[in-house]
Amino acid sequence: MRSKIVLARMLRNPQSRYGLLALALLLLLAYAGPFLGPHDWTDKDFLAFMEPPSFDEDGHWWGTTQIGQDVYAVTLRGMQKSIVIGFLVALFSTGLAALVGATAGYVGGWVDKALMWATDLLLVLPSFLIIAIVSPRLKGGSWLWFVVLLALFSWMITSRMVRSMTLSLREREFVAAARYMGIPAWKIILRHILPNISSLLIIDATLNVSAAIIGEAALSFFGFGIQPPDVSLGTLIADGSAKAIGYPWLFAFPAGLLVLLVLSVNLVGDGLRDALDPGSNQ
Amino acid sequence: MMGAYLFKRLVSNVLLVAIAASMAYFLAATSLNPRYKYEGRQPPVAEAVIDATLEQYNLNDKTPVFQRYVTWAAGVATGDLGRTWDGKPVNEELGRRVGVSLRLLLVGTILGAAVGVSVGAYAAVKQYRISDRAIGVGAFVVMAIPVFVLATLLTVAAAGLNGVLGFTLLEYTGEYNPALSGWDQLTNRLNHLILPTISLTLGQIAYYSRIQRNMMLDVLGQDFIRTARAKGLSRRNALFKHALRTSLVPVATYFAFSFGTMLTGATFTEKIFGWHGMGAWLVDSIQSHDVNSVAAVSLFAAVCVLVAGFLSDLIVSAIDPRVRVS
Numbered sequence: 171m172r173s174k175i176v177l178a179r180m181l182r183n184p185q186s187r188y189g190l191l192a193l194a195l196l197l198l199l200a201y202a203g204p205f206l207g208p209h210d211w212t213d214k215d216f217l218a219f220m221e222p223p224s225f226d227e228d229g230h231w232w233g234t235t236q237i238g239q240d241v242y243a244v245t246l247r248g249m250q251k252s253i254v255i256g257f258l259v260a261l262f263s264t265g266l267a268a269l270v271g272a273t274a275g276y277v278g279g280w281v282d283k284a285l286m287w288a289t290d291l292l293l294v295l296p297s298f299l300i301i302a303i304v305s306p307r308l309k310g311g312s313w314l315w316f317v318v319l320l321a322l323f324s325w326m327i328t329s330r331m332v333r334s335m336t337l338s339l340r341e342r343e344f345v346a347a348a349r350y351m352g353i354p355a356w357k358i359i360l361r362h363i364l365p366n367i368s369s370l371l372i373i374d375a376t377l378n379v380s381a382a383i384i385g386e387a388a389l390s391f392f393g394f395g396i397q398p399p400d401v402s403l404g405t406l407i408a409d410g411s412a413k414a415i416g417y418p419w420l421f422a423f424p425a426g427l428l429v430l431l432v433l434s435v436n437l438v439g440d441g442l443r444d445a446l447d448p449g450s451n452q
Numbered sequence: 453m454m455g456a457y458l459f460k461r462l463v464s465n466v467l468l469v470a471i472a473a474s475m476a477y478f479l480a481a482t483s484l485n486p487r488y489k490y491e492g493r494q495p496p497v498a499e500a501v502i503d504a505t506l507e508q509y510n511l512n513d514k515t516p517v518f519q520r521y522v523t524w525a526a527g528v529a530t531g532d533l534g535r536t537w538d539g540k541p542v543n544e545e546l547g548r549r550v551g552v553s554l555r556l557l558l559v560g561t562i563l564g565a566a567v568g569v570s571v572g573a574y575a576a577v578k579q580y581r582i583s584d585r586a587i588g589v590g591a592f593v594v595m596a597i598p599v600f601v602l603a604t605l606l607t608v609a610a611a612g613l614n615g616v617l618g619f620t621l622l623e624y625t626g627e628y629n630p631a632l633s634g635w636d637q638l639t640n641r642l643n644h645l646i647l648p649t650i651s652l653t654l655g656q657i658a659y660y661s662r663i664q665r666n667m668m669l670d671v672l673g674q675d676f677i678r679t680a681r682a683k684g685l686s687r688r689n690a691l692f693k694h695a696l697r698t699s700l701v702p703v704a705t706y707f708a709f710s711f712g713t714m715l716t717g718a719t720f721t722e723k724i725f726g727w728h729g730m731g732a733w734l735v736d737s738i739q740s741h742d743v744n745s746v747a748a749v750s751l752f753a754a755v756c757v758l759v760a761g762f763l764s765d766l767i768v769s770a771i772d773p774r775v776r777v778s
């Protein structure tokens with residue numbers, strides 16, 4: 171099986187082995203870690219404001235915030251949100267890129283022209299500015315809208331790559347055979363075109379995870395992203411960076427976890443690229 | 453032939469910019485609320501006065517948005533970008549801020565590209581040696597650090613260093629100290645430039661070094677390098693005159709493109725280090741409900757992206773003989 175070969179290749183590559191291991195540990199920390207900590211993320215300790223990290227049994231392992239929240243519990247809670255956002259945005263944007271690119275490339279004609287024009291338009295629009303204007307207005311709404319917004323502005327370049335690959339696949343015999351058998355276009359796209367560009371899509375989806383995690387944090391840095399009472403690594407870094415000079419633990423833990431998360435996802439993505447590339451000599 | 457192609461492309465680009473800017477205008481005009489900037493004032497301002505002021509700046513939300521759009525678009529067509537929320541001309545603000553961003557970015561982007569290309573080329577020549585691996589790991593780690601984390605780390609480090617030394621060695625807020633003049637001001641400006649430039653260039657160095665290494669490795673394996681060596685060219689000459697030059701094509705296109713997008717894209721560096729450039733304006737204009745400024749930033753950003761794309765095509769055709777012929 172191909173997936174087995176790919177996995178074996180990935181595990182042989184030390185870079186992606188460390189990436190997978192680190193990612194697994196980070197996921198474990200984010201989802202199992204909160205059960206180990208002595209405090210809940212909604213708890214407020216009115217006897218400890220801005221306390222530095224302490225190593226007591228019941229103390230605040232990573233210190234406390236200005237309103238007495240436990241940094242350990244809040245950071246892990248924020249990390250969960252960042253991870254979910256990363257994966258959802260990646261799934262959504264790569265899916266969109268695949269559908270738009272393959273449809274444009276396969277159908278051609280005015281459909282192709284219209285879709286590519288819309289792609290260009292989205293590339294020209296300043297996405298940061300538009301998300302920044304729109305997302306605070308979603309206050310009170312679900313954070314899923316924010317996922318949709320982020321995904322909506324991150325699929326265009328991939329869809330251009332998918333389109334050009336589809337253009338050459340369209341001329342291949344197996345696609346022509348399917349067409350002459352009378353199989354409808356949407357079925358050809360889903361059954362014959364997309365599986366043949368799956369390597370590109372898998373790599374793209376992986377790298378989109380880290381891009382989305384950074385994108386969320388970047389928007390939240392100015393208050394344009396996840397809105398309170400929800401927390402994400404981005405909102406925590408934004409709060410922490412303003413006080414980083416006097417109270418480094420507020421900044422160090424969320425920022426450190428963000429960097430580790432992005433680094434491990436990128437390592438996995440890079441390893442996947444090598445493992446999926448038939449020409450690589452791994 | 454070429455002329456017709458260029459013309460067609462120009463028309464479609466202008467159309468794209470017009471649509472992008474119009475969409476941004478409508479979004480900003482319907483979402484932001486400049487009235488709010490006047491309503492909370494002490495002593496309170498009469499509503500009629502607010503109306504009149506907003507009307508004067510084409511910001512009155514009681515005027516239908518389409519009518520405001522037409523006024524704005526007519527102004528833009530004659531080169532007038534309108535007024536900020538407190539009545540200053542947007543054109544002046546734009547000019548000032550583009551200047552600030554250029555002063556910040558010029559050194560940073562050129563330095564980033566130059567160092568990145570050298571590092572990448574060096575890594576390619578030393579493929580699989582310790583130095584290549586170290587560069588690779590370094591680039592990977594740097595690329596995982598978002599610029600807002602890096603910039604904050606730099607300010608913390610500078611504050612710590614200044615604290616230990618007991619005097620201000622490294623400046624980390626603003627563009628310059630207006631109290632100084634002459635040479636003192638120049639050195640002060642350079643001092644203020646150090647940290648933001650590091651925060652801008654580190655990521656670029658990492659990125660360029662990756663592209664350059666891959667391109668260089670592709671080129672190094674090709675026949676014309678072997679031919680050059682067979683003709684008796686020294687390894688150094690073959691590398692510099694043939695390999696490096698050929699592998700620079702994609703990097704040069706990326707450079708043109710990134711400079712265009714950076715003009716409004718240095719938001720975090722500008723905000724964290726207190727430079728009032730275009731990137732900072734993007735955030736400031738939204739936070740101050742400044743509709744016309746938001747529209748101006750969007751227009752400028754769209755023009756930059758398209759000009760950058762155009763420039764990178766021109767550069768390719770200038771340095772890549774294969775494109776020139778066809």
